[in-house]
Amino acid sequence: MKEHTLLPAPVQAVVSQVMEIGSRVQPFSSESIEKAPRIRDAKVVKSVCPYCAVGCGLNVYVKDGKVIDIEGNPD
Structure with missing residues (x-):
């Protein structure tokens, strides 16, 4: 069986902080x-x-008689 190598403690701390921050980030601002x-x-x-x-x-x-957007038709 292959042994798993743990990340060094400083790396674990940074990764856990990034994951915590990332879980609170919304893809849209309140204005959008x-x-x-x-x-x-x-x-x-x-x-x-x-x-x-x-x-x-x-x-x-x-x-209003003007083209405002063009998208590919998924059908």
């Missing part, structure tokens, strides 16, 4: 949580990418 995504009220227009012969599907988000 209050904001709505810009595509919330947008109309989705299905389209195809014209840049090669594959023809990947696109979701084009339109609001």
